[in-house]
Amino acid sequence: MKTLAIVFRKEMREIFRDRRTLIALGLAALATPTVLVVISQVSTKTATQTYTVGYSGDIPTGLDILLTATGLTLEQVADPAAAAKQQVDLGVVFQPAEIDEWYDPTRQSAQIADTRLQTVLGQYNAAKAAAALQQRGIDPGLLNPLQIKAHPLSSPVTAAGNAFLSFFLPYILITMVLTGGLSAALDASAGERERKTLESLLLTPTPRSRILLGKILAVSVISLVSAIAAIGSMLLALTQIPLLGTHVSLSPLAASVMVWLAILLAGCFSSVTLALGTLAKNFRQGQAFSTPLYFITIFPASIILFIPDFNPNLAYYLIPILNAVLVLRDAIVHNSVAWPALGITTASLVATGLICWFAALRLFTRETLLIRS
Amino acid sequence: MSPAAVKVDRLEKTLGKNKVLRGISMEAASGEIFGLLGPNGAGKTTTLRIVCTLLAPDAGSVQVLGFDTMSAPEEVRRRVGVVTADIGVYPRLSARENISYFAELSGVADGELKGRVDAVLNRLDMTSFANQRAESLSSGQRQKVAIARAIVHDPAVLMFDEPTSNLDVLASREIRNFMVESRGRGKCVIFSTHVLHDAERLCDRVTILHEGSVVATGPTAEVRGAHRDLEDAFLELVEKR
Numbered sequence: 001m002k003t004l005a006i007v008f009r010k011e012m013r014e015i016f017r018d019r020r021t022l023i024a025l026g027l028a029a030l031a032t033p034t035v036l037v038v039i040s041q042v043s044t045k046t047a048t049q050t051y052t053v054g055y056s057g058d059i060p061t062g063l064d065i066l067l068t069a070t071g072l073t074l075e076q077v078a079d080p081a082a083a084a085k086q087q088v089d090l091g092v093v094f095q096p097a098e099i100d101e102w103y104d105p106t107r108q109s110a111q112i113a114d115t116r117l118q119t120v121l122g123q124y125n126a127a128k129a130a131a132a133l134q135q136r137g138i139d140p141g142l143l144n145p146l147q148i149k150a151h152p153l154s155s156p157v158t159a160a161g162n163a164f165l166s167f168f169l170p171y172i173l174i175t176m177v178l179t180g181g182l183s184a185a186l187d188a189s190a191g192e193r194e195r196k197t198l199e200s201l202l203l204t205p206t207p208r209s210r211i212l213l214g215k216i217l218a219v220s221v222i223s224l225v226s227a228i229a230a231i232g233s234m235l236l237a238l239t240q241i242p243l244l245g246t247h248v249s250l251s252p253l254a255a256s257v258m259v260w261l262a263i264l265l266a267g268c269f270s271s272v273t274l275a276l277g278t279l280a281k282n283f284r285q286g287q288a289f290s291t292p293l294y295f296i297t298i299f300p301a302s303i304i305l306f307i308p309d310f311n312p313n314l315a316y317y318l319i320p321i322l323n324a325v326l327v328l329r330d331a332i333v334h335n336s337v338a339w340p341a342l343g344i345t346t347a348s349l350v351a352t353g354l355i356c357w358f359a360a361l362r363l364f365t366r367e368t369l370l371i372r373s
Numbered sequence: 374m375s376p377a378a379v380k381v382d383r384l385e386k387t388l389g390k391n392k393v394l395r396g397i398s399m400e401a402a403s404g405e406i407f408g409l410l411g412p413n414g415a416g417k418t419t420t421l422r423i424v425c426t427l428l429a430p431d432a433g434s435v436q437v438l439g440f441d442t443m444s445a446p447e448e449v450r451r452r453v454g455v456v457t458a459d460i461g462v463y464p465r466l467s468a469r470e471n472i473s474y475f476a477e478l479s480g481v482a483d484g485e486l487k488g489r490v491d492a493v494l495n496r497l498d499m500t501s502f503a504n505q506r507a508e509s510l511s512s513g514q515r516q517k518v519a520i521a522r523a524i525v526h527d528p529a530v531l532m533f534d535e536p537t538s539n540l541d542v543l544a545s546r547e548i549r550n551f552m553v554e555s556r557g558r559g560k561c562v563i564f565s566t567h568v569l570h571d572a573e574r575l576c577d578r579v580t581i582l583h584e585g586s587v588v589a590t591g592p593t594a595e596v597r598g599a600h601r602d603l604e605d606a607f608l609e610l611v612e613k614r
Contacts, residue, residue, distance in 0.1 A: 006477045010466070017465040196461030200522065203425055204478035205450040367428055 003206045007214025015184045015222050024183060025222075028176050028230040033237035040241045051113035054080050054088035057095055066120045072113060089113040159333075161248035166332040169250075170301045170325040172230050173258060177265045178297055180226020181219040182273055182290060188215045189277025190286035212274065212364050216357065219270035220263075227262045250332065257331040257342070261324045264349040268320065269297075271356030278363040301325050317344040320352045377436075378403045378530055378561035379424060384433035386419055393419045395585040396433065401563050401578075403529065406556050408576030408593070409565040410607070415582040417565040421532050424563075425453045437530055451480060454523035456548075458535040460515040462522075464508035468499060471507055472521045479526035493521045497551070513544035520551060531555055532563045537571070549575060569603040579603070583611050 015021050053067065054077035064074060072090075077083040080091030084102035090113045091102035101117065103110040130140035152159070192198040201211065238248045250258070273290060280286035300322035303310055310326075317323040323345035331337055377400035386394040394416045401407035409417050422428040424435050426446040434441060440448040462471050472490050481489050494503050497517045502510060507518060516536070524531065533552060537545035552562050552575060566572055572579055573593060580590040588610045589596045593603070600606040 003478060006474070010463075010470075010474050013470070014463060014465045195464065196459040197463060198461075199427065199457065199459070200455070200461060200475065200519070201478075202427060203450055203453070203455055204475060205447040205480060206478045207447070 003210045004214045004217070007206075007211050008217045011184070011188055011215055011218030012221065014187070015218060018183070018187065020183045021222065024180060025226055025229055028180055028226045029233045032172055032230050032234035033241075036234060036237045036241050046112070049109075049112075051089040051109055051116070053090045053092055053113065053117065054083035055092045055094060056080055057093050059094055060124070063120070063124055066124055067117070070116050070120050072116055072120070084110070090117060092117070157246045161246055162333050162335075165248060165250060165254075166329040168234075169231065169258065169332060170328050171298070172234065173227055173262060173328065174265065174297050174301050174321065174325070176227040176230040177223045177262055178269050178273075178293060180230075181223030181266065181270055182287075184222045185215075185219045185270060185273035186277040186280070186283050186286035186290070188219060189274050190280040190283050191277075193280075194282040208365050209361055212357070212361055216267070216270045216274055216360075219274060220266040223266040223269060224262055227266070228259075231258065251335045253335055253337065254328070254331040257337060258328055261328055261345075261349075264346060264353070265321070265324055268349055268353040268356060269293075271353050271360055275356055275360035275363055278360055297321055314340060314344055317341045318348050320348055323348055377401065378438055379407075379563065380436045381420065381424065382434050382436075384420065384423060384435065385431045386416075386423060386428065387431055388419065393585050394423075394430075397582065397585070397587055398433075399580045399587065399590060401530075401561050403561045404556060404559045405577040406552055406562040406564055406575050408572040408579035409563055409582065410567070410569060410572050410579050410603070411582035412567055414584075415567075416585040417567075417582055418534055420582070421455070421534050421563065421565055425455050425532060426450055451526065452528050453530045453532065454526070454528035455532045455534065456516075456520050456523045456536045458538040460512060460519050462507040462510075462515050462518050465506060467504050467506050468510065468514070468518045468521075469494065469503045471518050472525050475522035476525040481526055489525055489527075493525050497521055513540060513547075516540055516544055516548070520548070524555075528560075530561045530563070532565070534565045535567070536564075537566075537568070569607060573597070573603045581607055581610065 048071070050071040050073050052073045052075050054075050056077060056079075059074070067074060075088060077088065077091070080088075080093050080100075081102045082091075084091030084104060089103070089107070089109045093100040099121070101114070103114050105111060126143065129143055133140045133142065192201060202208065235250055272293065276289040276293075277286040280289050300319070303322065303325070312326065317326065323341070327337070327342055327345050330341070379399075379401040381397060381399045384394050384397040385392075397416065397420060399407075399409075409420060411417055419428065423430050423442065424437065426442045426449050429443060434443070436442070437449045438452050440452070442449050462468075463474070466474065469490060472493060473486060476486055476489055494500050497520060499514070499517050499521065502514055507515060510518065520536075531552075533548070536548050540548065549571070552564060555562050556577075564572065564576060576593050578590075578592050579596055581588050581596065589606070597603050597606050600609065
């Protein structure tokens with residue numbers, strides 16, 4: 001244990017004197033609040049943005065007021081179909097009993113304007129129909145024979161906030177745990193060969209397994225610090241920046257699950273990156289070897305983006321990284337933990353970490369490690 | 374001659390497709406400078422790497438102060454210090470931190486650590502730059518750090534593998550003086566070099582390697598024989614083969 005502590009202490013000292021690592025930590029802490037500010041501004045702007053409707057013909061009475069109130073500005077044009085291509089967001093021709101609409105689905109502004117127009121027209125038609133029925137002495141309720149009374153199981157605003165966190169947090173967690181420790185891992189492995197200290201290190205009577213374990217611990221700690229700095233700054237920013245009309249926050253349960261997963265992932269990634277760094281002759285080659293890791297690790301997190309309601313059976317929780325993403329998503333969205341899933345996830349990540357550790361140790365004790373250097 | 378501190382017996386080693394060592398035997402004693410000589414590629418570095426347990430032999434054996442390199446590698450490492458031409462130091466650690474790290478890993482007790490490091494810093498005249506980061510040191514100063522970390526645990530066997538090849542005249546002379554001083558302290562000093570002139574001045578006994586085999590071994594004067602210097606002797610030995 002003593003030699004382990006000696007290696008750990010020395011690695012930590014070197015890491016905190018390395019400008020690359022300190023810059024990465026600083027960026028980790030600043031990046032997510034910056035992204036949040038941008039998201040918040042874009043979403044606020046989208047909600048309050050006005051869109052232009054180019055029209056011809058006579059606007060039905062009262063409809064112009066509704067459209068303007070919904071953020072649609074009316075502009076008379078000669079050819080609405082042509083104008084819809086670039087000049088305006090929507091092109092509309094008002095006819096006595098029909099409205100022709102032109103819009104370009106590839107433009108997001110046209111899509112939003114179309115949705116607003118459809119909503120306003122739906123309300124306008126319903127109001128007109130109700131007024132006509134009432135004039136004839138018929139109950140307007142006839143138009144809605146089945147009334148829907150919604151009973152949301154949780155606050156829709158909170159649910160939307162949790163959904164946002166469930167997309168965003170797994171991404172940040174995985175990215176920061178991986179990238180936060182990468183520079184330190186490569187420095188502690190490929191860097192030893194590059195600056196020709198490896199031979200002297202292996203000449204000491206300390207068992208190589210302890211040297212490696214000390215390095216893995218140091219890299220894990222810096223990965224964790226990086227992830228916690230990024231997520232902590234993000235959560236802090238969320239208390240100040242409103243998103244989706246509310247202040248989004250993480251429950252204590254979800255936060256605990258996230259820290260536990262961060263520890264497991266840090267151990268796994270440290271072993272993997274140290275093994276890759278041990279294969280490399282220098283820092284740059286180590287970076288090249290590690291590049292595929294970005295794709296391999298980000299892919300599982302993307303599943304949540306593309307299939308938000310992905311509810312797999314327990315076997316899926318054996319897949320490293322994907323399991324962490326799923327467990328974290330469930331903890332955030334449902335504020336609960338499925339203990340069997342968490343148990344399998346923990347076992348899977350610990351097993352992956354051990355396999356990677358053994359691989360790194362084998363590489364670290366091979367003669368070719370020295371001969372090639 | 375004193376009993377052998379390092380005993381190499383019929384050592385063989387193949388690296389990749391190259392048979393680097395072809396049955397090398399030699400003995401180096403405490404209190405002497407033993408020269409391991411030969412041109413580049415003769416097998417000197419591979420021999421030293423096997424002696425200090427970094428590589429395993431394919432055949433043959435090595436004993437260091439009675440410990441076998443294969444069955445007791447950690448005991449061997451405790452008793453060996455190695456200085457190479459590649460002056461690798463941790464750039465973000467100070468000279469003192471570099472030396473302390475290796476002292477701790479070599480098992481120097483906490484209570485002795487500071488005293489041992491200070492003693493080495495004084496002995497090698499390093500106190501003026503002891504707290505400077507290694508990245509700001511000159512190559513001569515870095516070489517001193519490399520020597521200091523190799524001797525801080527007071528090993529009985531010191532191995533120098535082409536230690537002066539990257540150094541200027543002054544730094545090279547300091548290394549040579551240090552080897553002589555270590556011999557005076559009763560250490561077994563193994564000096565591997567292809568510069569035969571250096572070896573002739575320093576070594577009590579030498580072994581000359583060529584293409585992985587021993588071509589001559591014995592006291593330096595004996596190996597030189599009637600030749601003008603060791604270089605002439607070496608050239609004749611190689612040509613005979």
